[in-house]
Each structure stands twice: as C-alpha cells, then as structure tokens.
Amino acid sequence: MSIEKDLFKLKPIAYTTMADQVETHLREYIIKRSIKPGDPIPKETEIAQALGVSRNVVREALSRLRMLGMIESRKKRGMILTQPDVMKGLELIIHPTILDENVRKELFELRLVLEVGLGDLLFRRKSEEHLKKLDAIVEREQKATTQIERIRCEIDFHSTLYDMAGNETLKRFQDILMPVFEYVVEYESKLDHTSVGSVTHADLVKILYGNNSEAYPNAMRKHLMPHLEHL
Amino acid sequence: MSIEKDLFKLKPIAYTTMADQVETHLREYIIKRSIKPGDPIPKETEIAQALGVSRNVVREALSRLRMLGMIESRKKRGMILTQPDVMKGLELIIHPTILDENVRKELFELRLVLEVGLGDLLFRRKSEEHLKKLDAIVEREQKATTQIERIRCEIDFHSTLYDMAGNETLKRFQDILMPVFEYVVEYESKLDHTSVGSVTHADLVKILYGNNSEAYPNAMRKHLMPHLEHL
DNA sequence: TAGCTGATTATGTAATACTTAATGACGGCT
DNA sequence: AGCCGTCATTAAGTATTACATAATCAGCTA
Structure with missing residues (x-):
C-alpha cells in the first residue's frame, strides 16, 4: 500500500x-x-x-x-x-465554482490579510473625494432597509478602500477575487447571522479622517473579527 | 487632438x-x-x-x-x-524583467500589505517548530559577517513567516512574487544603505512568542518602515 | 489463468492549401 | 507634384488530410 x-x-x-x-x-x-x-x-x-x-x-x-x-x-x-496584465492569469483561472472548498477558504483568508495590512497605503493616498465617498456609503448603509442593500453597501465600502489604496494591481487583484469572497460570505452567513464586528464602517471612516495610522490595523481586525473567528 | x-x-x-x-x-x-x-x-x-x-x-x-x-x-x-493551481496563471506571467517598473513597485507594495496583515494567521497557526526556526534564523543573522549572508537570512525569515501562516495559496503567492521583491530591494538598496527599521527580527519573534496579537501589525509596520517610506 | 497479439481509439504532429486583413508600391489621374 | 485607386505581397487565421504514438480492450493461444 x-x-x-x-x-x-x-x-x-x-x-x-x-x-x-x-x-x-x-x-x-x-x-x-x-x-x-x-x-x-x-x-x-x-x-x-x-x-x-x-x-x-x-x-x-x-x-x-x-x-x-x-x-x-x-x-x-x-x-x-505586449506588456501583460499581471493579474490576467489569475483572472483566467479563478471561478468560484471550479475552485475547491479549501482554496476558496484560503483566498478569503488572503482578503482578510490584505484589508488589515492596507492601512499604510490608505493613509498615504487618501483624498477628500474618497473619504466623502465612504461617508456616503455609510449613510446609505444606515438608511438601508433590506439585507440586499446592506450587502451592496458592504461591498461598496470595501471596494472603495481598495480604490483609495491607489494601487492598480491590488485593486485588480481584489476585483478578481470578489466573486470568490461573495461565495464564501454567503456560505458563512448560513452559520452565524451576519454578526457584525465591534468596529463599524463608520468607526473606520473616522479613523481614516484622522492622522493616527497606528489605529487602523487593529480597528480593521476588530471589524473583521466575525470572519477571523472562522479561521 | x-x-x-x-x-x-x-x-x-x-x-x-x-x-x-x-x-x-x-x-x-x-x-x-x-x-x-x-x-x-x-x-x-x-x-x-x-x-x-x-x-x-x-x-x-x-x-x-x-x-x-x-x-x-x-x-x-x-x-x-483537473483542479487548477490558482496561482499557476500568475506564475506564468510574472518575470521581473518583463514587468514594467510601476507594476514591480505595486507588487512590492502588495508584499508590505500582506506582511502587516499576516498577524492573525500567524497567531492562530504558530507552532513551537516555526518559532524555533525563526530563533535560529535570527541567531544566524546576528552572527552573519557578509551582506549576502544577511540578505539570505532576511529572505529566510520572511519566508518562514509565510510558512507559519499555514495558507498554501498565500505561500505560493509569496514564492512567485519573491523574485520581483528581490529585484525591487536591490533597487532600493542603492538609495539608502539597507537602513533597518526600529523593530528587528528578534523583536518580532518575541511578539510572536507571546499572546498579544494586537502588537503584531504595528510592530511589523515599524520593521518595514524603511520600505514604507518609499511609497 | 496468464499472457501475447492485434484492432481500436484519441491525442500529438506534420504538411498543404486557402482565406483574410494589412501594408506598400506602382501607376494613372487631375 | 500630389492624390488616389489598384494590385501584389505578406503573415496570420482557418480548414483538411494524413500519419505517429500511446493506451486500452477484446480475443486468441498456450
């Protein structure tokens, strides 16, 4: 054997x-x-x-x-x-349904890692525009009545963060992985009922308005805690 | 026009x-x-x-x-x-010399983001073995006499962190990007003379031995500060 | 039963011919 | 002289045919 x-x-x-x-x-x-x-x-x-x-x-x-x-x-x-798009190869392979469970889980972990580590790029590249956009999303979210609307805000919020980071490659990476994330989140949401971390989107925006870049990583960690606990 | x-x-x-x-x-x-x-x-x-x-x-x-x-x-x-290797596509495209300057820079930023955000995976998956290995690397580094040896230790240290994170996809990602990183670091080192962040590898290991996962992100940020300042 | 043999099947490789689009050069026209 | 249309040319895209090779199976023989 x-x-x-x-x-x-x-x-x-x-x-x-x-x-x-x-x-x-x-x-x-x-x-x-x-x-x-x-x-x-x-x-x-x-x-x-x-x-x-x-x-x-x-x-x-x-x-x-x-x-x-x-x-x-x-x-x-x-x-x-021609100058190849670095992320093209990823895009060609990544389709939620053909990836196996474990890989999807690993990619989702990757997302968590990225968002926690995003702070320095954000603080270096943030602009009034971006911050206002985040404000608008938070407001939309608070007024939202349906679950679908809230999820849309959730996606918009985090996507905007990647925009703010001012790194095209990273942004593209996120765009490609997004469908996988949605897949995982959908799965997770069947376990716990969209439990929310102790730090809200509004809290994060407040930090981003300030100058204390040290506060960001752990704030984001707390925000993502429900997901992190699944690890 | x-x-x-x-x-x-x-x-x-x-x-x-x-x-x-x-x-x-x-x-x-x-x-x-x-x-x-x-x-x-x-x-x-x-x-x-x-x-x-x-x-x-x-x-x-x-x-x-x-x-x-x-x-x-x-x-x-x-x-x-067959079950495709998600990172295969990346591997096929990424070769330092055919990537343009800007993309290489963006990929390096991506690395910084990853390492700062790595904390939660590390604290959840660390093992005696890994920690001992880090100890050994730090020791080797302190005894090192040549620049080449120190760089080798640098690479080993960070690679071991990715091992510790227990995420195969992430590890593979790092392995593929490594040649690009080396390329960028070589470039950077011509500017400032391998200035070292205020947090050393030894400091990082100490944190990893402990239970305070909140300390990690900002410690790593300080460790990477020389690079972050280039952003 | 074991093992050899040959037919069968689907991929790998080669060669040829034709289509199509882009380019350039020639030559005629105003 | 300068513009324009025509036509030849070139290199990629597509189709067709043929054969090589390897794996599989069925049937035959010892």
Missing part, C-alpha cells in the same frame, strides 16, 4: 509536448534577448523552421502567450510583445 | 479569433455543466464538429486550458478536467 503511494509520488512522468517546449523556448527567447513591449518577434513560419517543428505546434504555443496578453498579433504586421 | 485621443479610446476593436471563441465556449461548458475535476470532457473531434470549426482551432483553445492546468489529456483516454 505504501509502495503504491510512493509510486504516485513519482508523478505521472512529466510528459512534455512539442507545444510545451516551444512555449518555454519562446519565453527564454524573450527574456534572454530582453525584448521589450512593442518589439516584434519572429514570424510563425520562421519559428517553426528554426525549431524544426510544424507551424501548427508553434501556433499552439503562441496562442497560449496571446491568451496571457504577452503578445499581440496582427495580420501581415507579424507579432509584437 | 482631443479627437484623436477619443479615437484611441475606441480601442483596437476586440478582434476575436475562433480559438478565443472556442475557449470561452469550453469555459462556459465546464461551468454550466458543473463538471468536476476528474470528469471527462468531449473529444477534440466531437468539439470541433459540434462547434463547426476545425480540429486545429479546438486544439489551440484546449492547449491554453492545459497550460493553466485546467485540463489534462492522455492519448486514448481523452481529456479530463
């Missing part, structure tokens, strides 16, 4: 196809020649010939890089390297 | 190839039928015929999903859905 397990650990023998090899070849090519966005890369036929494979295989490899936004191709003009 | 800018905003007209369409088709297929890892998906020829495209195009789409680890294929057995 343990022998079998050991055998499995040897993994299904890393079988690499021609397309795989061409892909890594292209990556290396790009890196070694330090090709920059906008620079052209060789034609499909040239690559095929140079590597001694069919154009078909080359196209598979290129198709992958294209999906990740690493290259763009126009007819006749050939293909050029 | 403003007219030209407006024209550019119309974007390069979302030109979608057959492969793109087949790809999204497959994604929808998988999601709508709620196919689980291990389940088989139709044969290449079946897909091609069903969608009225050449097998070639289908293979390009499948090749993409395969790269992301969403499917696996064996000859004859056909293809099966």
Whole structure:
C-alpha cells in the first residue's frame, strides 16, 4: 500500500509536448534577448523552421502567450510583445465554482490579510473625494432597509478602500477575487447571522479622517473579527 | 487632438479569433455543466464538429486550458478536467524583467500589505517548530559577517513567516512574487544603505512568542518602515 | 489463468492549401 | 507634384488530410 503511494509520488512522468517546449523556448527567447513591449518577434513560419517543428505546434504555443496578453498579433504586421496584465492569469483561472472548498477558504483568508495590512497605503493616498465617498456609503448603509442593500453597501465600502489604496494591481487583484469572497460570505452567513464586528464602517471612516495610522490595523481586525473567528 | 485621443479610446476593436471563441465556449461548458475535476470532457473531434470549426482551432483553445492546468489529456483516454493551481496563471506571467517598473513597485507594495496583515494567521497557526526556526534564523543573522549572508537570512525569515501562516495559496503567492521583491530591494538598496527599521527580527519573534496579537501589525509596520517610506 | 497479439481509439504532429486583413508600391489621374 | 485607386505581397487565421504514438480492450493461444 505504501509502495503504491510512493509510486504516485513519482508523478505521472512529466510528459512534455512539442507545444510545451516551444512555449518555454519562446519565453527564454524573450527574456534572454530582453525584448521589450512593442518589439516584434519572429514570424510563425520562421519559428517553426528554426525549431524544426510544424507551424501548427508553434501556433499552439503562441496562442497560449496571446491568451496571457504577452503578445499581440496582427495580420501581415507579424507579432509584437505586449506588456501583460499581471493579474490576467489569475483572472483566467479563478471561478468560484471550479475552485475547491479549501482554496476558496484560503483566498478569503488572503482578503482578510490584505484589508488589515492596507492601512499604510490608505493613509498615504487618501483624498477628500474618497473619504466623502465612504461617508456616503455609510449613510446609505444606515438608511438601508433590506439585507440586499446592506450587502451592496458592504461591498461598496470595501471596494472603495481598495480604490483609495491607489494601487492598480491590488485593486485588480481584489476585483478578481470578489466573486470568490461573495461565495464564501454567503456560505458563512448560513452559520452565524451576519454578526457584525465591534468596529463599524463608520468607526473606520473616522479613523481614516484622522492622522493616527497606528489605529487602523487593529480597528480593521476588530471589524473583521466575525470572519477571523472562522479561521 | 482631443479627437484623436477619443479615437484611441475606441480601442483596437476586440478582434476575436475562433480559438478565443472556442475557449470561452469550453469555459462556459465546464461551468454550466458543473463538471468536476476528474470528469471527462468531449473529444477534440466531437468539439470541433459540434462547434463547426476545425480540429486545429479546438486544439489551440484546449492547449491554453492545459497550460493553466485546467485540463489534462492522455492519448486514448481523452481529456479530463483537473483542479487548477490558482496561482499557476500568475506564475506564468510574472518575470521581473518583463514587468514594467510601476507594476514591480505595486507588487512590492502588495508584499508590505500582506506582511502587516499576516498577524492573525500567524497567531492562530504558530507552532513551537516555526518559532524555533525563526530563533535560529535570527541567531544566524546576528552572527552573519557578509551582506549576502544577511540578505539570505532576511529572505529566510520572511519566508518562514509565510510558512507559519499555514495558507498554501498565500505561500505560493509569496514564492512567485519573491523574485520581483528581490529585484525591487536591490533597487532600493542603492538609495539608502539597507537602513533597518526600529523593530528587528528578534523583536518580532518575541511578539510572536507571546499572546498579544494586537502588537503584531504595528510592530511589523515599524520593521518595514524603511520600505514604507518609499511609497 | 496468464499472457501475447492485434484492432481500436484519441491525442500529438506534420504538411498543404486557402482565406483574410494589412501594408506598400506602382501607376494613372487631375 | 500630389492624390488616389489598384494590385501584389505578406503573415496570420482557418480548414483538411494524413500519419505517429500511446493506451486500452477484446480475443486468441498456450
């Protein structure tokens, strides 16, 4: 029995196809020649010939890089390297329903970590505009009558925080993960009935208006406490 | 002039190839039928015929999903859905040299955010083992004579923190981003000469040994202060 | 029963031909 | 001379065919 397990650990023998090899070849090519966005890369036929494979295989490899936004191709003009969106890859994989329970849970933990650690970016980049927007959301929330409206405010509030942080990559990260969060929260809400932490959104806004950046992390921790207790 | 800018905003007209369409088709297929890892998906020829495209195009789409680890294929057995590694996509894109300056900076900010927010995971999951390991690293660091050795300790210390957090996804995230961090730190170190925050690694370990999880976030903030000041 | 053999099946690879869009050059027109 | 339309060219996108390869199964034989 343990022998079998050991055998499995040897993994299904890393079988690499021609397309795989061409892909890594292209990556290396790009890196070694330090090709920059906008620079052209060789034609499909040239690559095929140079590597001694069919154009078909080359196209598979290129198709992958294209999906990740690493290259763009126009007819006749050939293909050029493009500045990829770092988070594109994440976006392509993350779909709540195909992720397994545990990974969803881990991603949600990641969110908690991010929001607690967000303080310094917020205090450095906050603006009147953002703070007013938060005020408006808090007000909307207090007037809200339905659960749906409250949840919408909850989402808006935290999204606005990410906006405030002034980090596009982080914001994008959050946008991609959002659907997963909603999924988890929905699950959690079946356990405890939307219990609220001892620090409210209004409290957080008050802190953000001030200058005491030390107060933020633990305030946010208290705000998120209901979630943290699930860990 | 403003007219030209407006024209550019119309974007390069979302030109979608057959492969793109087949790809999204497959994604929808998988999601709508709620196919689980291990389940088989139709044969290449079946897909091609069903969608009225050449097998070639289908293979390009499948090749993409395969790269992301969403499917696996064996000859004859056909293809099966697999549990993708969420961070695979990131790994495929992130290479320090092809990322632009600004993105690298943003990713580094992300790191700072993560480490400050890490506290709750650490206090919930810490173990004697991990703490002892941190002790050892601190000791090694204090005995270190070369700059290289100190940097190695720095990396080990923070990596161990991520281990301690007991979140595989987060750990993987950190592992992927690491090369970028090193890149940024190298850049930073040319500005100020590895100035150290007022809280040392030893101080952090002391806090982690204790029970006061409130102390962690601001301690880590002080530790990272030299970096934070660059924001 | 065990094991060999060959048929079958689905993916991997190659080769060819054609379509389409973008580019540029040529040549004619005002 | 400068503008414009036409046409050839180029490289990517798509389709088709053929074959290689590996895994699986069924059937046959010892």
